[in-house]
Amino acid sequence: MIRFPNKQKAIDLALWQNYNHRFDDNYGVVLSSKGDYTVCQTSHPSFSKSGFENLPVDYKKMDYQHIQQIRMDDDPLPHFEEIAGMFSVAHGETLRFILNAKIPLKRFIRYELACRGYDENFNWVGFEKAEEIWLK
Structure with missing residues (x-):
């Protein structure tokens, strides 16, 4: 179980865990009694199925505020750090060309x-x- 004060970061980790462990585990996010968010297996005996947050299926609706939150995080989730790193080292003109030329x-x-x-x-x-x- 991993705790986060930020609900979105907990959801981001749960989605990654569900992808990474797609063959044997299912992860969810639960609001703890301490007011933070816990990422744990949905089969964990301490939590009822109804207590889990609804997770999105994908990131199709990710907005710029969410991206800003990821980029400004002092301790980013490793998979988002890697994704952000791919773009941050690219030359700006190359990034503009990708968008312009679709x-x-x-x-x-x-x-x-x-x-x-x-x-x-x-x-x-x-x-x-x-x-x-x-x-x-």
């Missing part, structure tokens, strides 16, 4: 994943099969 970053990511030879669940499937999975 570069399909999703396709670049899928191509990169195909080149690694793994499937969606990080199982080695070989390069040809990975291309079928990621470049369809």
Whole structure:
């Protein structure tokens, strides 16, 4: 169990944990008696299923305030630190070109994943099969 004073950061960690442990665990966020937010497995005996916060399915509706909160965090979650780092080291003109030319970053990511030879669940499937999975 990990506690956060910030509800959104707790939700962010729970979403990451649910993705990272998608085969065996399910994580949720509970408001604790101390007023902070606890990230724990939903099967934890101390918490009833009804006490968990509703988690979003994805980040489709992430706004700039949420991004600012992530970027200004003194102790950011590692996955968001890595994502932010990818953009912060890019040349500004390159970032502007990506937006202006509508570069399909999703396709670049899928191509990169195909080149690694793994499937969606990080199982080695070989390069040809990975291309079928990621470049369809």
